[in-house]
Amino acid sequence: MIEGGIDIHSHILPHTDDGAVDWEDTAFLASEAASQGFRHIIATPHFSRKADPSSLLEKYANLVQKGLLWRIPVRFSLGQEIRYFEEMADWLDQGKALTLAGSRYVLTEFSPEDSFTAILRGIRQLALRGYLPVVAHAERYGCLYEKGRLEEVIRGGGYIQVNYTSLEGLLRPEVRWCRRQLLEGRVHFLGTDMHRKDYRPPRTLEAQRWIEKKGGEKLLRRLMIENPRCILENRILKQ
Ligand SMILES: [Fe+2]
Known part of the structure; x- marks a missing residue:
């Protein structure tokens, strides 16, 4: 385990989405993450067109x-996990949807049913x-498993996050896929995607080990600390 990890994907903000149910839940998640070496968590509640960012800012404070x-x-820090929609860049421009920690990263x-064309188009649109x-939990999109597609998303300006x-473990096909992409350098960020004490609490130690x-401490430091620091400092991570 290394110390100083930065988590870029969490549902730790209470009373907001399907994440933490109350402040006690939030405190549990934070201390659990801290015990696994994390020192910074970006809260990324699910975006909803109906939600008012000012209430998010209040909860964040x-x-x-x-x-x-x-x-x-x-x-x-604060951000959002945003399901892609046509006018997303407009909403971001207007501050009605939030980037990660005030950076240019989203x-x-x-x-999961979106076609590869739709995903690629969305990524290019945001990059333009x-x-x-940052493609959240890229392992969920079966269309990206085909050879060459992840590279295409990256060339289109996308960054890849896996949970x-x-x-x-070894048995699930997505695990084999994620492990291969990670060791071959196509994964930029990892996330806990923590939700609640009783549903997807932070669990990272096996992955860290x-x-x-397989890749050495240097790779672990890069994925847990150095790459996500680019988000906190709004620096462009070289792909
Ligand atoms: Fe999430």
């Missing part, structure tokens, strides 16, 4: 306050508008 009281050694998800789209838990064993 509360989170920062409570975080200090809890004495858990984790800092927080955590973008698609529907000056955003740095830590998708690197665990596997990365360290």
